[in-house]
Amino acid sequence: MRATRLSVPAFAFAALLAVPPLSNPPRRELTTGDYDRAVKMLGFNLDSLVVGGKVTATWLPDDRFYYRTTTLAGSEWLLVDPAHRTQQALFNADAVAQSLARAGAGTFDGNHLPALKAELSSDGAQVTLEIKEHRWRCDVSGHACQADTARQTPAAPEVVSPDGKRAAFIRNWNLWVRDVASGHETQLTTDGIENFGYATDNAGWVHSNRPVLLWSPDSKKIATQQQDDRPVGDMYLVETRVGHPRLEAWKYPLPGDSAVSMVSRVIIDVDAAKVVRLATPPDFHRAMLGDDISMKDLIWSPDGSQLAYVSTSRDHQSATVHLADATSGAVRTIFDEHSPTQFESVAGWRILWADHQIIWSSERSDWAALYAYDLQSGALLHPITTGAGPVTDIDHVDERAHSLLVEARGREASEDPYFRHYYRVRVDGRQWTALTPESGDHAIQVAPDGRYFIDSYSTPVTPPTVVLRDANGKVVMPLTRADITRLVAAGWKPPVPIVTTAHDGKTKLYGLLFRPTNFDSTQHYPIINSVYPGPQTGSVGSRSFAAARRDCQALADLGFVVVEVDGLGTPWRSKSFHDAYYGAMGRDNTLPDQVAAMRELATRYAWIDTTRAAIFGHSGGGFAAADAMFRYPDFFKVGIAESGNHDQREYEDDWGERYQGLLSGDNYAAEANQSVAKNLTGHLLLAHGSMDDNVPPYNTMLVAKALIEANKEFDELIIPNVHHGYGAASLYMMRRRWDYFVRYLLDAEPPKDYHIASAG
DSSP: OOOOOOOOOHHHHHHHHHSOOOOOOOOEEOOHHHHHHHHTTSHHHHGGGSBSOOOOOEEOTTSOEEEEEEOSSSEEEEEEEGGGTEEEESSOHHHHHHHHHHHTSOOOOGGGOOOSEEEEOTTSSEEEEEETTEEEEEETTOSOEEEOOSSOOOSSOOEEOTTSSEEEEEETTEEEEEETTTOOEEEOOSOOBTTEEESOEEETTEEESOOOOEEOTTSSEEEEEEEEOTTSOEEEEEEOOSSSOEEEEEEOOOTTOSOOOEEEEEEEETTTTEEEEOSSOOEESOOSSSSSOOGGGEEEOTTSSEEEEEEEOTTSOEEEEEEEETTTOOEEEEEEEEOSSOOOOTTOEEEETTTTEEEEEEOTTSSOEEEEEETTTOOEEEESOOSSSOEEEEEEEETTTTEEEEEEESOSTTSOTTOEEEEEEETTSOOOEESOOSSSEEEEEEOTTSSEEEEEEEOSSSOOEEEEEETTSOEEEEEEEOBOHHHHHTTOOOOEEEEEEOTTSSOEEEEEEEOOTTOOTTSOEEEEEEOOOOSSSOSSOOOSOOSOOTTHHHHHTTTOEEEEEEOTTOSSSOHHHHTTTTTOTTTTTTHHHHHHHHHHHHHHOTTEEEEEEEEEEETHHHHHHHHHHHHOTTTEEEEEEESOOOOGGGSOHHHHHHHTOSOOTTTTGGGOGGGTGGGOOSEEEEEEETTOSSSOTHHHHHHHHHHHHTTOOOEEEEETTOOTTOGGGHHHHHHHHHHHHHHHTSOEEOOTTOOOOTTO
């Protein structure tokens, strides 16, 4: 049977052709103007709009001090006399400007002298100003200025003695001193060799020619160490260039390595160029607080005859106090303290030599508190501070009054527990006195004799007020208050302080929330988490006022809500708070708290859309951001991980062994991001600098390799020849970050190849 052919009339075919095909509506496009408005919220455009409110004092022997401040007209240098309650110009700025012009320094007026540093002569008759790379010495009346050639810029970093007469520096792995007046150089050590040098600053992410040492108070001796890196493994980076690449190699111990950096303690008699080796085995390259060896762990006696120092174990779980004889090198152990996790001397330590007492910081009560020990026997005498809220610094010791000026947090009711306040307490633990009663985050600068201190207080939403107080906390005189009129006129809006609940359902967490400056409560905004999980710091950072906090507000102005939350595992609260994820860095990383906080905020504010949730961070924040995408794929849709230390086995030994514990079996493997990379479902951008000598780029390569093996789509940006902070490419990285969130979280198109210019 013949098949019948069906045909379509010509007019019907033409009609079918006229029907447009089904298509998606065009995507929203952000314009250059949208990005321009965001750029206006960056620090380089906002910081100069804050007038005044900042004092960085240079103290004089008689308790007077001077500082530079900005004004509506420009800037000025002021001299403060606490005894007479006066504040006046440090020098005749208009006359000095004219004299500088005649001397060839350049043309400017008195309100716009470009000197950011000034040095007043001992008789107060002359002031030396640093302008660009030159120094100019002027009489304070401004009659004459001349180039100051007395002080030459040293060829290498130096540490100047307390009397200012000598400067210590490293040359060819040995320690030298230079006479400041004559320039004459003297070699102090002779047996330093490559990777076994004196006062060196090399281990892990730190490698420089900065000398690490501590002068005695009389400027006659130097306490330092000979650091042995000879058996330590190397780290390698290769610079991108035309032709043969340049290899950079240095010593970089890793967790679990059998050989790590060790230090042999020495005391050097400078006049005799004699090295006294302390009679004790080498110490691990560790400090009580921080990632690098610290001279804060050393304390000289006033006469330079004795040196007290602390040795920290490789796992940071014990600290041992020693006392060394500076002449013989004999060492006596005073006492030690152990912790099942990391030991931290949060507030540091001091010695009352006349009273034979050690002031010691410990978290044994779950709060960082101070204790008094006997310097001779090592016996615990008594606690000095008690109660909730950590004591986080010792700012001044008054040995005659047997009292301390200390910094503490979380001791004022109804305040953000991260706000710093200052108190005076007797060494016997009595008479705890509040010195800074105003609500806010306080920061102080204490006169050398302790009779006065400068107090600057503010909050993230209120600008700084700066006053001068006496030792009892009484306000002697106001100094300056920040004027933010110009800032507000530019469209600035403060962040919103937030309080949420941790994933445990009971612990309060604190943070900041950023909304678009043209915020509309009827809209629904995607939410972005700017994360830093600690353990050595948190997401928010300082609670003091800042015109800009990185690019959080700028990012919000592109159409997002941005949040920062300090979760469990970050510092400045209790020890149990800080230790929340000790040994489980990847499985926690504050992420349960970040998710809980974002969900709670969404129930509180209808304009937050957690179906469009994202996260980003740098370094430890990059580790957490990728971790979030792998462990919470149903919650986070977009993530950006910049320079993340994704596997602690590929990061310096000091950091991982401190917070994860010593490498044993596979206890690091479960915390590594590549082990869970297969869970990725959202959009992830990995970024790293190819010459990152802090977190080696191989951390990101391990994650990329795992994603490829799991057949996952992701984006990767390797920035050639930049280090951890990206340097000149940091604004490029910022723009790429904005583009990524606009494209994948806002479902819009960013302006093509937008350029963020630091000039605004």
